[in-house]
Amino acid sequence: MKYLSSYFTFATAIALFFSFQPSSADSHENFVRCLYNYPHITNTISNVVYTQTNSSYSSLLDHTIEIRRFSNSSSKPLVIVTPLDVSQIQATIICSQRHGLQIRTRSGGHDYEGLSYVAQVPFVLLDLLNLREITVDEESRTAWVQSGATLGELYYSISQKSKTLGFPAGSCASVGIGGHFSGGGYGFMMRKYGLAADNVIDAHIIDVNGNLLDRQAMGEDLFWAIRGG
Ligand SMILES: Cc1cc2nc3c(=O)[nH]c(=O)nc-3n(C[C@H](O)[C@H](O)[C@H](O)COP(=O)(O)OP(=O)(O)OC[C@H]3O[C@@H](n4cnc5c(N)ncnc54)[C@H](O)[C@@H]3O)c2cc1C
DSSP: OEEOEEEEESSTTGGGGOOOOOOTTSOHHHHHHHHHHOTTOSSOGGGGEEETTSTTHHHHHHTTOOSGGGTTOSOOOSEEEOOSSHHHHHHHHHHHHHTTOEEEEESSOOOTTOTTTOOSSOEEEEEOTTOOOEEEETTTTEEEEETTSBHHHHHHHHHHHOSSEEOOOOSOTTOBHHHHHTTOOOOTTHHHHOOTGGGEEEEOEEOTTOOEEOHHHHOHHHHHHTTTO
């Protein structure tokens, strides 16, 4: 079986860049105000911001918690943001720093320790459920996949384009691209084609200053690190 090399994109390494200290003096209201007033946002951000009083907050928080023992955790995010594009991720990064909140980034929610949605400090959950676009180019045998997509969605998209191409990654269809590709990713084709991360040939990340970087801009050391190191 031939295989597609795959890219993953958007926010894939955000969590790696944060080293600031959260300040309890600042409040999440100021964070939300900062988001609403943030310049250069392309979509209406108020539609993708959920505080704990929002009626959709609990179902949204729960919807991809795979390890159920964390679903009743008392360490819940103060705010959930489900960005529609890069500008909303950039705003979340900058505003969370300004107002002393950390970020947890969630793709498929399959982290064994709940690290993508639990924290002992005040935090914002950046849930990438709206960023799941997949573009397969059969001719070049490559694909772009946004990190909020699942493995199952990636396999399905490839199968819609080709009867012979595939991608070597995990066997659980609901695992997210973001956590899987950034930690290795083993599956049935591993012995012949290696890990999922071995087949990632470019990535887009947004750094702590809100800059969007591709492989060339981030450099080979960081590109190595975000694929499991
Ligand atoms: C039922 C089940 C089956 C599994 N099967 C396999 C398998 O067959 N093969 C295999 O190799 N592994 C498997 N795993 C392990 C799985 O690959 C890892 O747990 C992986 O990290 C999950 O990724 P996720 O995006 O779903 O999880 P998440 O909980 O969303 O994320 C996991 C970690 O990655 C971080 N992260 C996620 N997205 C981003 C992003 N865009 N930018 C920065 N950081 C991000 C999160 O903050 C968190 O620390 C399985 C796990 C489960 C629970």
